[in-house]
Amino acid sequence: MSLKEAAPPVPPPAAPPSGARRRGSGARSGARKRSGKWWIPWLFLAPALILFVYFKFIPMAQAVSMSVQEVRPYLGNTWVGTANYVEILSSEGFRSATWNTILLAIGQTFGSMALGFGLALLVEGQTRKLTFIRSAAFLPVVVPIAVVAELWRIMYHPTSDGLLNQVIGLIGLGPSGFINDPDTSLASIAVTGIWRGAPYDMMIFLAGLAGIDRGLYEAATVDGASTKQRILHVTLPGLRPVFAILFVLAAVRGFRSFTEVFLLTNGGPNGSTEVVMTLIYKLGLEQNRLGVGSAGAVLLFVATLILTVCVQLLRKRRAV
Amino acid sequence: MAKSLRWAALGLGAVLAVAGCGTSGAPKVEQDAKAPLELWTRTTPGGDGEKGMKKLAAAFEAKTGQQIEVTAIFDDFETKLSQRAAQKDLPDIVMNDSSQLGTMVSQGIAREVDLSKIEGSDQLIESALTVAKAGDGKTYGVPYSAQASALLIRKDWRAKTGLPVPKTWDELTALAKAFTTQDPDGNGKNDTFGLAVPGSTKRGYASWYFSNFLWGAGGDFIAKQADGKYKPAMSTPESVAATKWFRDLACTSKVVQPGAATMDTPPTNETFEAGKTGLYVVGPYLMPRFDKSLGKDKYEVVPVPAGAKDATVLAEGGSAYLMAGSANEAGQNSWASYVISPEAQKLGMEGEKAFNVQLPVNKTVDVTSVRKDPRWKVYADVYRDSGRYAPSIPNWTPIRQATADTVNALIADCGLDVPAELTKLDGKLGEMLGQQGIAAS
Numbered sequence: 001m002s003l004k005e006a007a008p009p010v011p012p013p014a015a016p017p018s019g020a021r022r023r024g025s026g027a028r029s030g031a032r033k034r035s036g037k038w039w040i041p042w043l044f045l046a047p048a049l050i051l052f053v054y055f056k057f058i059p060m061a062q063a064v065s066m067s068v069q070e071v072r073p074y075l076g077n078t079w080v081g082t083a084n085y086v087e088i089l090s091s092e093g094f095r096s097a098t099w100n101t102i103l104l105a106i107g108q109t110f111g112s113m114a115l116g117f118g119l120a121l122l123v124e125g126q127t128r129k130l131t132f133i134r135s136a137a138f139l140p141v142v143v144p145i146a147v148v149a150e151l152w153r154i155m156y157h158p159t160s161d162g163l164l165n166q167v168i169g170l171i172g173l174g175p176s177g178f179i180n181d182p183d184t185s186l187a188s189i190a191v192t193g194i195w196r197g198a199p200y201d202m203m204i205f206l207a208g209l210a211g212i213d214r215g216l217y218e219a220a221t222v223d224g225a226s227t228k229q230r231i232l233h234v235t236l237p238g239l240r241p242v243f244a245i246l247f248v249l250a251a252v253r254g255f256r257s258f259t260e261v262f263l264l265t266n267g268g269p270n271g272s273t274e275v276v277m278t279l280i281y282k283l284g285l286e287q288n289r290l291g292v293g294s295a296g297a298v299l300l301f302v303a304t305l306i307l308t309v310c311v312q313l314l315r316k317r318r319a320v
Numbered sequence: 321m322a323k324s325l326r327w328a329a330l331g332l333g334a335v336l337a338v339a340g341c342g343t344s345g346a347p348k349v350e351q352d353a354k355a356p357l358e359l360w361t362r363t364t365p366g367g368d369g370e371k372g373m374k375k376l377a378a379a380f381e382a383k384t385g386q387q388i389e390v391t392a393i394f395d396d397f398e399t400k401l402s403q404r405a406a407q408k409d410l411p412d413i414v415m416n417d418s419s420q421l422g423t424m425v426s427q428g429i430a431r432e433v434d435l436s437k438i439e440g441s442d443q444l445i446e447s448a449l450t451v452a453k454a455g456d457g458k459t460y461g462v463p464y465s466a467q468a469s470a471l472l473i474r475k476d477w478r479a480k481t482g483l484p485v486p487k488t489w490d491e492l493t494a495l496a497k498a499f500t501t502q503d504p505d506g507n508g509k510n511d512t513f514g515l516a517v518p519g520s521t522k523r524g525y526a527s528w529y530f531s532n533f534l535w536g537a538g539g540d541f542i543a544k545q546a547d548g549k550y551k552p553a554m555s556t557p558e559s560v561a562a563t564k565w566f567r568d569l570a571c572t573s574k575v576v577q578p579g580a581a582t583m584d585t586p587p588t589n590e591t592f593e594a595g596k597t598g599l600y601v602v603g604p605y606l607m608p609r610f611d612k613s614l615g616k617d618k619y620e621v622v623p624v625p626a627g628a629k630d631a632t633v634l635a636e637g638g639s640a641y642l643m644a645g646s647a648n649e650a651g652q653n654s655w656a657s658y659v660i661s662p663e664a665q666k667l668g669m670e671g672e673k674a675f676n677v678q679l680p681v682n683k684t685v686d687v688t689s690v691r692k693d694p695r696w697k698v699y700a701d702v703y704r705d706s707g708r709y710a711p712s713i714p715n716w717t718p719i720r721q722a723t724a725d726t727v728n729a730l731i732a733d734c735g736l737d738v739p740a741e742l743t744k745l746d747g748k749l750g751e752m753l754g755q756q757g758i759a760a761s
Contacts, residue, residue: 073405074644075428153587158578161511180581182733266522269581269732271725285399286523287717288423 060301063294071290084295093271093279094296101275104190104261105254111194112250113243116201121231123202124209134206138199145196149263152192153179156264179265182272189273192260197253201246208242209235244315248308255304276300355648356387357655358411360401365392368608372668372676373415379667380658386651388413398423405429410643412652418451418637419710421461425454426714430641431649433459439657440682448681451709452639455548455758461639462656465668467603467678468703469532469633472610474598475620477504477512486625489565492599496575499598514575516597518588519731524720525584526727530566531634532601535708536627537562541723542711542749549760550713552749554723555742561628563730564738571734581732603636604699608673621695623702635707637681666690679703714756722748 042049067084069077088094123134140148155163156178165175178188216234225233258277261267267274267282276296284293359377363369370392377388393400397416404410410429424430433452435441441449441462448463471492473485478495481502486492496514498504505512518525527541534540539559542550553559570576577597580588589606591597593613601624610619624633640659642652658664662685668677669690679687679700687700710716726745730736753759 072427073402073429074408074410153582159511161509180579180732182729265582266520266584268521268725268728270729270736272732282721285396287715287721288398288402288427289718290402 063297063301066291067294067298069291071294073290077291080291084291085299088283088292088295088299093274094276096271097267097274097276097279100186100273101255101257101277104186104193104257104273104275105251107187107190108193108197108254108257109247109250111190112197112201113246115194115198116246117205119198119202120205120209121235124206134203138203140196140198141200143196145259146263148192148196149260152188152195152260153264156180156188179273180269182270185265185269185272189257189261189264192264193254193257196260197250201250204242204246205239208239212238240318241315244311248311251307251311252304255300255307349645349647351649352647353650355651356389357413357646357648357651359388359390359413359415359655360397360411361390361392361415362394362397362417363392364394367392368674369676371674372671375674376659376664376668376676379664380655383658384654386654388651388655401429402427408645410645412643412646412648413655414641414643415464415638416641418448418461418463418639419716420641421451421454421639421712422714422716424641425460429644430460431644431646433462433642433656434653435459437653438462438660440660440662441657443662443682443684444660445681445683445704447635447707447709448637451637451712454712455714461641462660463637463639463681464659464665465677465679466635466637466681466703466707467605468635468699468707469601469603469624470699470702471622471624472592472600472602472606472619473622474499474504474595474618476618477598478620480504480506485620485622488625489627492625493569493573493575496569496599497573500573500575504598505595511596513577513591513597514573514599515569515577516588516592516600517570517576517580517731518583518585519570519576519580519728520582520584521721521724521728522584524717524724526731527720527724528634529601530563530723530727531710532624533566533627534559534562535632535634536624536630537565538627538629539563541719542713542753544711545760547760550711550753550758551760552746552753554726554749555739555746558628560739560742563727563742566727567730567734567738570731576731581728601633604678604696607695621698623698623706631702631706632708633702633706635703635709637678637709638676713753713758718752719749722752 066077068079068081070080070084071077119137123130123137157163157165158175158177158180159165160169160175162175162178164178168174168176176184179185212235216238217230220230220234256277257275258281261273261275261278262281265273267278277300280293280296280300283296284290359373361369361373363373370390373390373392377390380386381388391411398420401410401414405427414424414430416424421430444463445466448466449459452459452461452463454460471486473495477499478485481495481498481504483495483498484491486495499512499514501510503510503512518529520526531541537558539556539562540553543553543556544550554563570580577583577588577591583591588600589609592600593610595614607621623631625631640656642649642656646652659668660682662682665677665680665682665685666689669675669680669687679696687696710720713719722745726741730738730741750759
C-alpha cells in the first residue's frame with residue numbers, strides 16, 4: 001500500500017528541445033511536435049496499468065470501504081461509520097505500535113543512508129575488482145528476507161555461544177539478549193534492516209556519485225581542500241537530489257516493515273517490536289477483524305502519503 | 321496524468337466495493353445429492369496429513385459412491401476461507417481445529433448440524449461433542465479427532481541425573497534444573513536446558529502452551545458464571561500463582577531454553593530434537609517426527625504432573641465443519657457420519673505417520689485396538705481423565721492473543737510485576753468479552 005508502489009512508473013516527458021524548464025508546457029509542446037497518436041504510450045503502459053488497477057487500486061479502494069464496515073465475508077458487511085477508526089486510534093496497542101514504527105523507520109532510514117553512503121565512498125571507482133566488491137556488497141538486497149531473518153535469528157542467539165554474542169564478547173560486552181530482550185529488540189531489528197537496506201542505498205549513491213563533475217573535485221584539490229572538505233562541500237551538495245529520493249524510499253520502506261519483524265519477533269517480546277503492519281496483520285488476518293485492520297491500513301497509507309507529499313514540497317521549494 | 325488516473329481508479333474501486341457489499345445473507349441453494357463434495361483440510365499440502373485425509377476420502381467414496389475432492393491448505397487457511405466466503409462459494413466441508421468453531425459461527429460460514437441426521441453421533445465422547453456447540457447451545461461441527469498434551473522427557477538424560485519421573489511441579493522443576501545444570505548430554509558444555517517453551521505471541525502460542533499449567537493450578541483465562549456469561553480470571557490468586565511459577569522457570573531458575581520469547585513451534589521442536597532441551601509438553605502429533613529425528617528410545621511420554629488443583633491439560637482436536645451454502649447437504653451429513661464411524665476412526669488412526677485421527681472420539685473405539693504403542697495409551701488416558709478444551713465463545717482468538725502477549729511479556733522481561741500485568745490483562749479481557757457480548761456484569 002505504499003505510494004512508491006502505488007504510483008505507476010510513468011516515464012517523465014522527454015525534455016523538449018527548446019530547453020523549457022516547466023514540465024507542463026514541455027509535455028504539451030512535445031506532444032504537438034511529435035508525430036503519432038496520443039494513445040500509443042498508453043497502449044504500452046496498458047498491461048502494467050491493468051495489473052495495477054486490479055491488484056493495487058481496487059484492493060486499496062476496498063480497504064477504504066472495509067475500514068468503515070464490520071466485515072463478515074459471508075453474512076454481508078454492515079456499515080459502522082468511524083467506529084473502526086475510533087477503536088484503533090483509542091487503543092494503546094496502536095499508539096505504541098505507531099511509536100515503534102516511527103522509531104524503526106527513523107533508525108533504518110538514517111542507518112541505511114549513513115552506511116550506504118560510507119560504502120559508496122569506499123567502493124566508488126572504475127577498476128574491475130570494484131565491480132566484484134560492489135556485487136558482493138549488494139548481495140543482502142537480493143537475499144530473500146525470510147532467509148535474512150532466519151540468518152539473523154541464528155546470529156542473535158541470546159547465550160554467550162551465539163555468534164554476535166561471541167563477537168561482542170571479544171570486547172568484553174554481553175551476552176546480550178538481542179531480539180529476546182525488550183530493551184534491545186527494536187534496535188536489533190533496526191540493525192537487521194540497516195544491513196539489508198544499506199547496499200540498496202549504496203547503489204543509488206554510486207549512481208549519484210557518478211553524476212558529479214570530476215572537475216569540481218580537481219578544482220577543490222587545487223584550492224587545497226582536504227578529503228573531508230571535498231566530501232562536505234562537493235560530494236554532499238552534489239548528492240542532494242539523491243538524498244531526497246532515498247529519504248522517501250527508505251522512509252516508506254521503514255513504515256511498511258513487516259517481514260523481518262514478523263519472522264524475528266512477531267511484535268514481541270512484551271510488544272516492544274510491535275509495528276503497525278504486524279498489528280494490522282494480527283487484527284485482520286489472525287483475529288478476523290478485517291474492518292479494524294483495514295482502518296489501521298488506511299491510517300498507515302495516509303501517514304505515508306503525507307510524508308511523501310511533504311518531502312516533495314520541500315524539494316520543489318529548494319529546486320526553484 | 322498519473323494523478324488523475326489514480327483518482328479514477330480509486331473511484332472505480334470504490335464503486336465496485338460499494339456494489340459488492342450490497343448483497344448479504346446466506347443464499348438458499350438447490351440441493352443435488354450427486355454433487356461432488358469439496359473438502360478443505362488444514363494441513364501441509366503433500367504432507368502426511370493430506371495423505372491420511374485422502375485415504376479416508378477414498379474409503380468413503382468406495383463405501384458410498386459419493387465423490388469427494390480433498391484440498392490441503394496450511395498457510396493462511398482462515399484468510400483463504402474468508403476469500404471463498406466473500407465469493408459466496410465455500411467448500412462443502414472444512415476439516416479444521418475444533419477451536420475455530422466460534423470464528424466460523426460468527427462469520428456465518430458453518431451451518432448448524434442436525435445431530436439426528438448424523439449416524440453414530442450418540443457414540444461420540446461427550447467432552448468432544450461439547451466443543452462442537454457454540455454459545456447459543458446449537459451444534460455447528462462434528463468432532464472427528466481429539467488430542468491432549470502430555471510431557472515428553474529425554475529418557476537418557478533422566479537416567480543420567482537419577483531423578484524419578486516427576487509427579488509434582490516441584491519435581492518437574494527439579495528435573496528441569498538438573499537438565500540445565502548437570503550437563504546431561506555429557507559434552508562438557510553448559511548448553512542444555514530443561515523445559516522447551518514456544519513463548520512467541522504468533523497464533524497465541526505462549527498462551528496455548530501456558531494453559532497446560534494454568535488449568536492444573538486451578539486458574540483460568542476467563543471463568544463462566546452461573547448465567548452463562550464470562551468474567552476475566554487471570555488475576556485470581558490461582559492464576560497469579562500459576563503465572564508466577566511458570567515465569568520463575570524462565571526468570572529465576574532459568575531452565576527454559578534461551579530465546580523462548582521469540583520462538584514459535586518449529587524452532588522449539590528443533591531444540592528438543594537437537595538435544596538442547598529435555599522436557600516438552602505437546603500433543604501426540606509430534607511423536608512420528610521425534611521418533612524419526614531423535615529416536616523412539618530416547619524419550620518417554622508421561623502425563624503432565626498435577627498442579628495445585630489437578631492435572632488438567634489442554635485438549636484439542638479436529639472437527640468436520642459442514643459449510644453453509646452447500647448444494648449437497650445430504651453428502652455433508654454422510655461424510656460426517658462416516659468420519660465418526662468406528663471403521664473410519666480406526667482407519668484414520670492406522671499407519672506410522674499418515675494418520676488423521678490422533679485419538680478416537682467414538683466411545684466404542686479403543687485406541688489400543690489399533691495402536692499397540694503404549695505411549696498412545698498415555699495420551700488416551702490423559703485426554704479422557706484430564707483433557708479440557710478451550711471454551712466455546714464467539715471468538716476465542718483475541719482472548720488467546722491477549723493472554724499470549726502478557727505471558728510472552730512476563731517471560732521476556734523479568735522486571736515486570738506479575739500481579740500488576742495480570743490485572744491489566746484482565747481489564748483487556750473484560751473489554752473483549754464486552755465486545756463479544758458475553759461479559760458478566
